[in-house]
Amino acid sequence: MKNVSYQNIRLSLINSLLMLGLFFNTSCMAANSDFVSQEEDRINQINSVIMCPVCPGESIDQSQNEIASNMRSIVTDLVRQGKTEKEIKDYFVGRYGPVILLEPSTDGISIFVWIVPPIALSFAMIAVALAVVVMRKRQKHTSLNMSHDVAGEIISDEEKEKYFAVINRISNE
Amino acid sequence: MLVMSVIAISLTLAVLVAYPIIRKIASKSPFPEDESSLRADLERRWESALEGLRHAELEMSVGNVSESDYLWLKQVHMAEAALVLKTLEISDKEKGFLIKRIPSGSGYEEEELS
Amino acid sequence: MVELGQIALILSFMMATYSTVVGFAGGMLNGRDLAASARWGFYSICPLLILATASLIYAFVTNDFSVKYVAENSNIAMPKVYAWVAFYSGNAGSLLYIAVAFSLMAGIAIRVLNSKLPYTSPYALGVMSMVLLFFLAVILFLANPLERHQIVLEDGQGMNPLLIHFGMFIHPPFQMLGLISVALPFSIAIGALLAGRGGRDEWVDQGRLWGMVSWLLLTTGLLLGAWWAYTILGWGGYWAWDPVENSALMPWLAMTAFVHSIMVQKRRGMFRMWNMVLIIVAFAMAQMGMFINRGGPVPSVHSFAESTMGWIFLAVMAITLFISLVIFTFRFDTLKSRSGLDSIISRESAFLAQNVLFLLIAFITLWGTIFPIFSEAIDDTTMTIGQPFFNKVNGPLMLLLVFLMGIGPVLPWRKAGWGSINRMLRLPLIVFFLVLLLSLISGIREYWVLLAFAICSVSLTTVFQELIRGSRSRHSRGESWGIAFFSLIGANRPRYGGYVVHLSIIMLAIGITASSFYDVQKDVVMKPGDSEVLGKYTFKYLEVSEKAYPDRVEETAKFEVWMGDKNIGYMHPYRAFYPEFQIAATRGAIHSTILEDFYLVPSEFKEDGQAVFRVLINPLVSWMWAAGPVLILGTLISLSPKNRTQRKRLRLPNVSVDQNPLGISE
Numbered sequence: 001m002k003n004v005s006y007q008n009i010r011l012s013l014i015n016s017l018l019m020l021g022l023f024f025n026t027s028c029m030a031a032n033s034d035f036v037s038q039e040e041d042r043i044n045q046i047n048s049v050i051m052c053p054v055c056p057g058e059s060i061d062q063s064q065n066e067i068a069s070n071m072r073s074i075v076t077d078l079v080r081q082g083k084t085e086k087e088i089k090d091y092f093v094g095r096y097g098p099v100i101l102l103e104p105s106t107d108g109i110s111i112f113v114w115i116v117p118p119i120a121l122s123f124a125m126i127a128v129a130l131a132v133v134v135m136r137k138r139q140k141h142t143s144l145n146m147s148h149d150v151a152g153e154i155i156s157d158e159e160k161e162k163y164f165a166v167i168n169r170i171s172n173e
Numbered sequence: 174m175l176v177m178s179v180i181a182i183s184l185t186l187a188v189l190v191a192y193p194i195i196r197k198i199a200s201k202s203p204f205p206e207d208e209s210s211l212r213a214d215l216e217r218r219w220e221s222a223l224e225g226l227r228h229a230e231l232e233m234s235v236g237n238v239s240e241s242d243y244l245w246l247k248q249v250h251m252a253e254a255a256l257v258l259k260t261l262e263i264s265d266k267e268k269g270f271l272i273k274r275i276p277s278g279s280g281y282e283e284e285e286l287s
Numbered sequence: 288m289v290e291l292g293q294i295a296l297i298l299s300f301m302m303a304t305y306s307t308v309v310g311f312a313g314g315m316l317n318g319r320d321l322a323a324s325a326r327w328g329f330y331s332i333c334p335l336l337i338l339a340t341a342s343l344i345y346a347f348v349t350n351d352f353s354v355k356y357v358a359e360n361s362n363i364a365m366p367k368v369y370a371w372v373a374f375y376s377g378n379a380g381s382l383l384y385i386a387v388a389f390s391l392m393a394g395i396a397i398r399v400l401n402s403k404l405p406y407t408s409p410y411a412l413g414v415m416s417m418v419l420l421f422f423l424a425v426i427l428f429l430a431n432p433l434e435r436h437q438i439v440l441e442d443g444q445g446m447n448p449l450l451i452h453f454g455m456f457i458h459p460p461f462q463m464l465g466l467i468s469v470a471l472p473f474s475i476a477i478g479a480l481l482a483g484r485g486g487r488d489e490w491v492d493q494g495r496l497w498g499m500v501s502w503l504l505l506t507t508g509l510l511l512g513a514w515w516a517y518t519i520l521g522w523g524g525y526w527a528w529d530p531v532e533n534s535a536l537m538p539w540l541a542m543t544a545f546v547h548s549i550m551v552q553k554r555r556g557m558f559r560m561w562n563m564v565l566i567i568v569a570f571a572m573a574q575m576g577m578f579i580n581r582g583g584p585v586p587s588v589h590s591f592a593e594s595t596m597g598w599i600f601l602a603v604m605a606i607t608l609f610i611s612l613v614i615f616t617f618r619f620d621t622l623k624s625r626s627g628l629d630s631i632i633s634r635e636s637a638f639l640a641q642n643v644l645f646l647l648i649a650f651i652t653l654w655g656t657i658f659p660i661f662s663e664a665i666d667d668t669t670m671t672i673g674q675p676f677f678n679k680v681n682g683p684l685m686l687l688l689v690f691l692m693g694i695g696p697v698l699p700w701r702k703a704g705w706g707s708i709n710r711m712l713r714l715p716l717i718v719f720f721l722v723l724l725l726s727l728i729s730g731i732r733e734y735w736v737l738l739a740f741a742i743c744s745v746s747l748t749t750v751f752q753e754l755i756r757g758s759r760s761r762h763s764r765g766e767s768w769g770i771a772f773f774s775l776i777g778a779n780r781p782r783y784g785g786y787v788v789h790l791s792i793i794m795l796a797i798g799i800t801a802s803s804f805y806d807v808q809k810d811v812v813m814k815p816g817d818s819e820v821l822g823k824y825t826f827k828y829l830e831v832s833e834k835a836y837p838d839r840v841e842e843t844a845k846f847e848v849w850m851g852d853k854n855i856g857y858m859h860p861y862r863a864f865y866p867e868f869q870i871a872a873t874r875g876a877i878h879s880t881i882l883e884d885f886y887l888v889p890s891e892f893k894e895d896g897q898a899v900f901r902v903l904i905n906p907l908v909s910w911m912w913a914a915g916p917v918l919i920l921g922t923l924i925s926l927s928p929k930n931r932t933q934r935k936r937l938r939l940p941n942v943s944v945d946q947n948p949l950g951i952s953e
Contacts, residue, residue, distance in 0.1 A: 012458070028932075034820055035807050035809075035822040035904070036807050036808065036809050036821075038463065040810075042810060047226065048537050048674065049633045049673075049674075049675055051671050051673070057527070057530070057671075057673070058527070059520075059531050059673070059674075060521040060525065061522065062520075062527070063522075064521065064871050064872075064873055064890070069891065069899075070923030083475050087210070097669060098668065098669065098670055098673075099669035099671055100669055101670075101671065102671050102672075102673035102674055102675055102678060103672075103675035104658075104670050104671075104672055104673060105670075105675065108668060109662050109665060109666040109667065109668055110662065110668065112672060113654075113655070113658050113670075113672060113676065114656070114676075116654055117651050117654070117680045120647055120650055120651065120654075121647060121684075122648075124643045124644070124647045126633075127643060128639060128643050131639060132628060132631055132636050132639065135557070135624075135628035136627060136631060137628075137634075138550045138624075138627035138628075139626065139629055140627075141627055159255075159259065160255060163251075163254070163255040163258050164251055166258065167223075167226070167251055167254045167255065167258075170223070170936065174292075175290055175291060177289060179291075179294050180296075181296065182295075182298065182335075185330075185357055186298060186302060186331055186515075186632060189327050190302075190305060190309075190324045190325075190327055190331075191324070191330065192324075192327070193320050193323035193324040193326075193327055193663060194320045194321065194323075194324045195673040197320050198320070198323065198487065199319035199320045199322065199323040200319050200320055204570075205402075205405040207406055208403070208404045208405065208406060208484060208489040209448070209483075209487055209489055213487075213489070214487045214568075215489060215939065216938075216939045217489075220937045220939075220940045221553070221554060222555075223690065223936070223937050224937070225554070225700070228700065230697075231757070231779060231782075232699050234756070234757060234760035235756045235757045235760070236710050236711065236752075236756045237697050237699055237707060237710065237711045237751050238703070238706075238707045238710070238711075239652075239704055239706025239707045240700050240706075241704060241706060242702060242703065242704050242707045242873070244700060245700075245702065246699070246700075246701065248700070255925075256940070261939075270437075276908045284707070
C-alpha cells in the first residue's frame with residue numbers, strides 16, 4: 001500500500017512538472033498586456049465589434065478596406081476625445097443603424113438572442129437528468145435486465161463452472 | 174470520333190449492369206451470413222462480453238476501478254458470455270422459450286417462434 | 288473533349304438513376320442479382336465523373352473560354368497549376384467535385400458494406416445513389432460546369448485573388464469532402480432502418496467506421512480553414528464565427544457526438560433511437576452547410592455568387608429530414624434499447640451529457656447564425672451576430688466539454704463506485720489546484736484563462752496517468768518500458784487512439800485560450816530606416832519594393848527582426864492590389880516559435896514613403912497547427928483494424944446441438 005502511494009506521489013510530481021513546463025511562459029504572456037498602451041487596446045477592442053458596412057461579415061479591425069481604415073481613424077479620434085465605448089457605438093449606430101454592431105444589443109427583439117441560450121441550456125440539463133432517471137429506472141425495475149440474474153435462473157451451477165472455465169481460457173489466451 | 178467513343182462507353186455500361194443479372198453470379202455464390210440472424214447477434218454479444226472482460230482487466234491494471242467494481246464487472250460479463258454459450262447449446266424448442274426471457278429489446282420473439 | 292465530358296455527365300445521371308431504382312428493388316425483392324447489378328452500375332459512376340472532371344480541367348488548361356465556367360473562373364494570366372483550384376472554386380465546379388469525390392468514397396463504402404452487411408447494403412446503396420443523383424441532377428439541369436456559351440471571349444475573368452494561395456489546394460476540397468461524407472454513415476443508418484435490420488446493432492460497426500472517416504475529413508477541413516485564414520487573410524485571427532464557418536462547424540459537432548454515442552450502442556445496445564436521430568440531424572446540418580454556402584440568406588466572405596441554387600438545397604434538406612423522420616417513426620419500435628443505466632455515474636451517462644452538450648452548442652451556433660433572418664422578417668430590425676456573442680456563449684460551454692473530455696474516459700462502463708472515483712480522480716484533482724495556483728503566481732488574472740488551463744491539465748493528467756499506469760503494469764509483468772507502452776496502445780487501439788485525439792483537442796484548447804486572451808496588437812506608421820519595438824521584438828523597416836505582374840501590383844516590405852538580442856533574420860510581408868477586382872490581398876510575414884507567433888502585416892503603403900503596419904504577437908498558436916497531425920494520427924490508430932490474433936480471440940466457438948462443443952472432458 002505504501003509502495004503504491006509513493007508511486008502516486010512521484011506521478012503527481014511528474015505531472016505538475018509537466019504542467020509547469022507547459023505554462024512556463026505564462027508569466028511572459030501575462031506581461032504581454034503591458035506591451036501595448038491601454039488606449040490602443042481599447043481602440044482595438046472597439047474596432048473588433050464594429051462591422052465594416054461594405055465587407056461581408058468582417059469587422060473594421062479585420063477588413064483591409066479603405067472605408068474600414070477610415071472608420072478605424074474615426075474610432076481612434078473618438079477614443080482620444082475621451083468618449084466611452086457606449087458613446088462611440090451609439091455614434092456609429094446613429095449613422096449606419098444597429099446592423100453596424102457585431103454584437104446584438106439587448107433592446108427590442110434582440111433580447112431574444114441572449115435569452116434563448118440560457119433557456120436552451122436549462123432544457124438540456126433537464127433533458128439529461130430525465131433521461132438518466134428513466135434509463136436508471138428501466139434497469140432497476142426489470143430484474144430480467146441483469147444478465148447474471150437470468151443466468152442464475154437458467155444456467156445450473158455446474159454448467160456455469162464449465163462455461164466460466166472456457167471463457168477464462170479463451171480470454172486469457 | 175466522339176460518337177464512336179460514346180457508343181463504346183454506353184455499350185460497356187449496358188454490359189456491366191446486365192452481366193450480373195443474366196449470369197446470376199450472385200445467386201449462385203454461397204449465401205452470405207445474415208447480419209440479423211440469431212447467430213450474428215450472438216456473435217456480437219459474445220464479442221461485447223469478452224471485450225468487456227478484457228476492458229475490466231485493463232481498467233483494473235490502470236487503476237481506474239476499485240476491487241469491488243472490478244469483481245462486479247467481471248461477474249456481469251462472464252454471465253453474458255455464459256448465456257451466449259448456453260443459447261448455442263440448447264435445442265430449437267428450448268431456444269424459443271429462452272429467447273423470450275433474454276433481454277434483447279427487439280422483435281426476436283416474433284421471428285424465432287413462428 | 289468537353290462534349291465527351293458532357294456525355295459522361297449524362298451517362299452518370301442515368302447510371303445513378305439505375306442503381307437507385309434497382310438497388311432498392313434488389314433489397315425489397317431480396318434479389319441478389321439485382322443488387323449486384325445495381326452495385327456494378329454504381330461503381331461505374333466514378334470513372335465517368337473522373338472523365339467529366341478531366342474534360343473540365345482540360346478546358347482550363349487549354350484556355351477554352353467558350354466554356355462559360357472556365358471564362359468565369361480563370362484567365363490567360365492564371366498559372367495553369369491553379370486549374371485544380373479553379374475547378375472547384377465556383378459553384379458549378381464545386382458540385383462536380385462533390386459528385387466525383389462522393390462517388391469514389393461511396394463506391395469504396397459499398398464494397399465494404401456488401402461483405403459485412405449483405406442484406407442492408409442494397410438499401411444503403413439506394414440511399415447513397417439518391418444523394419449522388421441529386422447532385423448530378425443539379426449539375427445537369429441547373430449548374431453545368433461544362434456548358435458552352437455563344438460568345439467566345441478573348442480572355443476570362445480570372446479567379447478571385449484571395450484564392451490564389453497554397454491553402455486553396457487543400458482546404459476547400461477537404462471541407463466539401465467532409466460535408467458530403469456525412470452521407471455515408473447516414474445512408475448506412477437509413478439503409479438499416481429501411482431493411483428492417485436496425486434493431487440488433489448490425490450496422491454499428493460500419494456506422495462507427497464511416498462516421499469516424501467522415502469526422503476526420505470534417506475536422507481536417509475545419510483546421511485547414513483556420514490555418515489558411517490565419518496565414519493568408521492578414522488579420523491575425525483564425526475563426527470569425529462567419530455563417531459559412533458555423534455551418535461547417537455544426538455537422539462537425541453532431542458527428543463528434545455521434546462517434547462517441549455509437550460506442551455506447553456497440554458496447555451496451557443503448558442509445559439506439561438516439562443515434563438514429565442524431566445521424567439524421569447531422570446529415571441535415573451538412574446539407575444546411577451546403578445551402579448556406581451557395582447563396583444563402585446570410586452574407587459571408589465565403590459565399591459563392593448569389594444564386595437561387597441555395598433554396599433548392601434547403602428544400603432538399605427539408606424533404607430529406609422529413610422522410611428520414613417518417614421512416615424512423617415507422618421503425619422506431621425496433622429500436623428499443625437492450626439495457627438501461629446501471630449507475631448515474633458511469634461512462635454511459637457521461638457520454639449522454641456530452642452528446643447533449645454538443646448539440647446544445649450546435650443549436651446555439653445555428654440560432655446565432657439564422658437569427659438575423661428572423662429579426663429582419665419579423666421586426667425589420669437588421670443586426671449582425673458575430674464573435675462577441677459566440678465567444679461569450681459557446682466559449683464556456685466548450686470549456687465544459689473539455690472538462691467532460693477529461694473525466695469521461697476514466698469513468699468505467701456501467702458503474703463507478705466511490706472507490707473507483709477516488710482512485711481515478713485523486714491525482715487530476717490535485718493537479719487542477721496546483722495548476723490554478725501556479726498560474727495565479729505567474730501572473731495570470733483572467734479567470735477564464737485560469738479555468739481553461741486548469742481544466743486542460745485535468746484532461747492531460749487523466750491521459751498521462753492511465754498511460755503511465757498501464758505501461759507500468761505491463762512492465763511489472765516483464766516487458767521493457769518501450770515495449771510495454773507500445774503494446775499497451777496496440778492492444779487497445781480504439782481507446783488509446785481516442786486518447787491521442789483528446790490530446791490534440793487539449794493542444795487546440797490551450798492554443799485558442801492563450802491566443803484569444805493574450806494576443807497583442809499594434810498599428811505603427813513607419814518609413815524606411817525606422818525601428819520599432821513590441822515586447823521583446825525589435826523590427827526595422829528596411830525598404831519597400833514594388834513588382835508589377837499582369838494581374839496585380841505587389842508591394843513587398845523588407846524587415847530585419849531581433850528577438851531580444853538575437854537577430855532572427857528578415858521578414859517580407861506584402862500587399863498585392865488587383866485592379867480588375869479592386870481587391871487588395873495582404874500576406875503577413877509570420878515568425879513562429881513554440882511559444883508565440885510574431886506577425887507583421889502591411890495595412891497601407893502611402894505616397895510619401897510612409898507605411899502603416901499591423902504587428903501582432905499571438906501566443907501558443909503553433910500548438911493549434913501542431914494539433915492537426917496529432918489528431919489525424921490518433922484517428923488512424925483508433926480506426927486501425929484488429930490484427931488476426933486479436934480477432935481470433937474474440938471469435939465465437941463453433942458449436943452445434945448435441946455435441947460436446949466446448950471440448951470439456953468431464
